Amino acid sequence: MYDWTxxxxxxxxxRLASEGLQTDQIVDDIISxxxxxxxxxxxxxFYFLSGLTGNKKVASKVASLLQR
Structure with missing residues (x-):
């Protein structure tokens, strides 16, 4: 069953990461x-992460997933 929460x-x-609150930790946790x-x-x-423009970790992860 899909957990929409x-x-x-x-x-x-x-949203918290985009406001500068523990951005690196949040991105690391989500990506991992x-x-x-x-x-x-x-x-x-990926849509929500795309709002974190300029974050190299997000860009790298999305790029690697698109190459699959």
Whole structure:
């Protein structure tokens, strides 16, 4: 079963990260676990992470996933 609350949690975390609150820690945590997310949660996660413009970790992870 798909847990739609995961989307909401990631949205809140990325919003906090975009405001400069523990940005590196939040990005590291999300990126280290995103491979375990269901597909339905991965797509919104990448959308929310895309709002963190200029973050090299996010850009690298998204690029590596697109090459699969």
């Amino acid at each position: 995961q989307d909401k949690a990631v949205r809140v975390l990325t 676990h995103v491979d375990d997310f269901r597909y339905e949660a991965q797509m919104p996660t």
